[in-house]
Amino acid sequence: VQLVESGGGLVQPGGSLRLSCSTSGFMFSSYGMAWVRQAPGKGLEWVSTISGSGSSKYYADSVKGRFTTSRDLSKNTLFLQMNTLRAEDTAQYYCARVVHMIKGNFDFWGQGTQVTVSS
């Protein structure tokens, strides 16, 4: 199992960014996927989860209405579209595989991609 994030960078407040998580080594459509972030010096914060089919999506209140998660089953890739970015969105963003949507456990994690929101 491999998860590789990309797309991070420096963006101005109010701007947009699209993160990608390229996956391999497992049947992508069989697993939910999640985004988790970590602000500098802080703990882990759940951002969003999407079901295996992509039909169900869940968001933390802090990003609801601004972030959209999606997946391309043909490319085994997970996305996070981030709009109206704020300074407090600055963080390392990790994608993780969800073993079971009800049990709620993650098993594999990517290495993360850094997002910095600053003018």
Place this chain on the structure above:
Amino acid sequence: FTLTQPHSVSESPGMTVTISCTRSSGSIASNYVQWYQQRPGGSLITVIFEDDQRPPGVPDRFSGSIDSASNSASLIISGLKTEDDADYFCQSSDNFLWVFGGGTKLTVL
């Protein structure tokens, strides 16, 4: 609900340490608890899932438990090694909302 962990713990090599994770509302037994290790550099691995299950490759020095009386989960690491020096996060979910504890810095010295 929230999950509360001690900010830091320290112990000597070879000893045993317990890291707690207390749920603020609702029963700790209602939803599974996981534990993740984050070493310096940021890499994350799962060390305990579904309260007390250990993934392949994780040493049996790592164990997990839950205690309904205190409404908390615990990560127990025995025979501490310097490589266990890391941050540890508990995590649970309820009704498709995922929650992490604030993390505990384990120092092995």
